[in-house]
Amino acid sequence: MKYRIMSGTAILVMALALLSCGGAPVKEMDEAKSALEKAKQADAKVYAASEFKDAEDDFLTAVSFTNQNKNSEAKDKAVSSKDKAEKSYALAVENRAKVTHEKNKELFVLSESLYASKxxxxxxxxxKSELAAIDALIAGGSYDDAYAKSVDLDKRLNALNSSCQKEIADSKKALDNVQSRYQWAEKNDIVKKYAAADLEKAKPLIAEADTLFKSGDVKLSAQKSAEADKVIADALEKANAEYKKSLEKPKVDPQPDPDPKKDELLDKKKAEDELKKANELMEKLKKDKEKKGSLLDGGLHEFAAVYAPMIAFGQGMPQIEASSLIPETNKSQVLTPDEKENLIPKEVPEEEVTVELVEKYYLLAEEAYADGEYLDAIDFAREAMRLAEILMNKQEGKTYTVVLNPADRDCLWKIAARMYDGSAWMWPIIWKANAGQIKDPDLIYPDQVFKIPPSLVK
Structure with missing residues (x-):
């Protein structure tokens, strides 16, 4: 059942009725009503609920007696209601001050856990000083003053705790970020090669930032994290600069005009060397085949098999003329298209890379040498060696992961230079071997992994 104080208008109407009746306890009723209102303003319904309810019950009983013209009984109940209301007020003021003060103490404990002192x-x-002052007020019975100060202190404590929580969160974020960045840089191959010692200087700073954070010195921790981040940034900048410098082509002094005779003798000697190496490798291949049977004809890397013709002569690359892959001095000696069509398969499936195919290229090399076409002899001998090694090694092809370097971005030309011992002109081989990933040879992206077919040149 709910109890509530009658409105001022209702009390006034009732008072007029009582005056007309004579002998009604108007004064006592007004005093009781005022005492109840005062207790209500002090939150007696919350902090002295039982006492306030008793006062309300007596007041309602007084009203009931008045309506029955039991004025004496009504007066007694009105006086009783006033006394109980005043007691509920006093108790509410005390309890309200104490409860609010205890809540502030809990907020202060939270402040300590949030390293507010630092x-x-x-x-x-x-x-902390204000809490002590409120303690003294409550001990002296000044509950209204204690409550007023507690209300203000509650706002200050909440603001302090929010500020500390933000400082802690910001410091933790800075520490996490610099730790992650250091771990990434530590694993980066370019940084390892060119700026490992510089990067190492960030390690003690990060450790110090972590120690400071755990001890509550979050502002100092954030400063150390910022210092470590600067060291890492400088190390990355140095590594990128050194890496870029390493890719620069060395200056070449002007060479005198070539001596055709001398060049021809050099080409002849080189062709002889290549034929000798190819012959030795082919003989070894034959012996291995006798020992291992058909195993040398299987298990080839798919790129060496599928792209062997393209690597050798640019077959299947309409954008690249086959003759452009042959040294300038030999263009006049390139086989005719019909001859090349008959001599070289358009595709060599894995199972078709055989010892016989190696022998075929070796014979072509001997024929070219006998005809004085030494550069063609070198190319055929190298192709014979390449296919022979495919059969002998039976190893997985290499891969290359595109590196993110805004200062000196990767491109197929640079990748070919790295993977083929400076032979940057072989970039179309990588393009065609990864056609599923590379739609435009001018557009490649960080973290793409490209398959690298076996090299044409050893």
Whole structure:
């Protein structure tokens, strides 16, 4: 059942009725009503609920007696209601001050756990002093003053705790970020090669930032994290600069005009060397085949098999003329298209890369040498060696992961230079071997992994 104080208008109407009846306890009823209102303003319904309810019950009983013209009984109940209301007021004021003060003490304990004494020492000392002052007020019975100060202190404590929580979160984020960045840089091959010692200087700074954070010195921790981040950034900048410098082509002094005779003798000698190496490798291949049977004809890397013709002569690359893959001095000696069509398969499936195919290229090399076409002899001998090694090694092809380097971005030309011992002109081989990933040879992206077919040149 709910109880509530009658409205001022209702009380006035009732008072007029009582005056007309004579002998009604108007004064006592007004005093009881005022006492109930005062207790209500002090939150007696919350902090002295039982006492306030008893006072309300007596007041309602007084009203009932008045309506029955039992004025004596009504007066007694009105006086009783006033007394109980005043007691509920006093109790509410005391309890309200104490409860609010206890809540502030809990907020202060939270402030301590949030390292407020280190993050905001002045405000921390001020609220601590204010808590002590409120303790004294409550001990002296000044509950209204204690409550008023507690309400203000509650706002300050909440603001302090929010500020500390933000400082902690920001410091933790800075520490996490610099730790992650260091771990990434530590694993980066370019940084390892060119700036490992510089990067190492960030390690003690990160460790110090972590120690400071755990001890509550979050502002100092954030400063150390910022210092470590600067060291890492400098190391990355140095590594990128050194890497870029390493890719620059060395300056070449002007060479005198070539001596055709001398060049021809050099080409002849080189062709002889290549034929000798190819012959030795082919003989070894034959012996291995006798020992291992058909195993040398299987298990080839798919790129060496599928792209062997393209690597050798640019077959299947309409954008690249086959003759452009042959040294300038030999263009006049290139086989005719019909001859090349008959001599070289358009595709060599894995199972078709055989010892006989190696022998075929070796014979072509001998024929070219006998005809004085030494550069063609070199190319055929190298192709014979390449296919022979495919059969002998039976190893997985290499891969290359595109590196993110805004200062000196990767391109197929640079990748070919790295993977084929400076033979940057072989970039179309990589393009065709990864056609599923590379739609435009001018557009490649970081973290793409490209398959690298076996090299034409050893």
């Amino acid at each position: 993050i905001s020492p002045e405000e921390y000392a001020a609220v």
